[in-house]
Amino acid sequence: MKDDAVHLPQKASPVLVKQANLFSDLPAKLIEDFQQEFQLNEWHKDDYINSDILMERFFVVIDGQLEIKQSNPDTGREATLDMLYAGDCFDLIVLFDDQPHDVIISPLTTVKLLSVKLATMRHWLWTYPEFNKQFMPYLAKKMREKEQQASSLVLNDVATRLSRIILQHINKIKFYNGTKEDEHHHHLVNGLNDETLARMTGSVRQVINKQLQLWKKEGTIDKKRNQLMIKDLEALEQEANFTQTLPNVPFAKNS
Known part of the structure; x- marks a missing residue:
């Protein structure tokens, strides 16, 4: 396993922000304003990503694939919580409850991400109805996925x-x-x-x-x-x- 990822973040451009589905339909002026707060991060396959970073920043995947999982330290058994692709964002749980989330972040490919401070993301949600209108359907979609996942484990x-x-x-x-x-x-x-x-x-x-x-x-x-x-x-x-x-x-x- 590699050491903590040390790839230096860069500033994100409005073009990159617009590539993310969560922001693509926002007014151009709002995208330009948001862009000032974003960083562009890159993680490589098998990089170790400390989950403490989820208490600091909110991430949007713009390219690549990564797995979010948890592990039982006694048995070593692991379970996948989510598989994320371009257009997905995380961590929704930390965004809303501001509590640590003990997960393993595992890039399966080279992953490019936009990241923003959690406090800034919360401010956008409470302040801009246009953004809230795009975010809520995504949140509902993820909640429905988790419901289907839980019921499938029991019923199928x-x-x-x-x-x-x-x-x-x-x-x-x-x-x-x-x-x-x-x-x-x-x-x-x-x-x-x-x-x-x-x-x-x-x-x-x-x-x-x-x-x-x-x-x-x-x-x-x-x-x-x-x-x-x-x-x-x-x-x-x-x-x-x-x-x-x-x-x-x-x-x-x-x-």
Whole structure:
């Protein structure tokens, strides 16, 4: 494990601030005002990020992927609390209760972030209705995700939980390098090994590996190292037992 990340922050430009969904629709003058308070941070994969920083600054991801998790010191077992992508922000809990949050911040790639002092973020929320109007739907979305995560752990088996996590991951970040006519049934899920998927699912690596190998045998996925190719999205959606189609994921076959 590396020492604490020491990459020096830089000032953020209005262009970068506007790239973050949370601020993209704000008036230009307000973005310029906000920009004066932002720093641009960069964390690298496997950097150690001390969670004490969450008591000082609020972060918005503008590029990359990171995992927020907790660990049981007695068993060493870890659980994923959240997987963050471009457009996500954290830490919402500290923002509202101003109490320490004992979490592990784990960059899975090189991550670029905007950060601002917590007190400044709170001031913006209480002062600018335009910003509050954009922030509240994001907060509601994260609360709904946590509700679904908690209920799924109790109500669904591992196969259902795992398929839902994979589909949600595709919905947030997709890579496709094949032909256009095959786009509807080929999607790549990168950077999630069996251990990470186990943390996200609330299971163990051996169980996750067994399920992935079963899907591979059935032709639903192809698996190479830390990369999953989803070959049959319809089969995975059926396994997930979703009542609605996830947005931005084209399940319907081309005619």
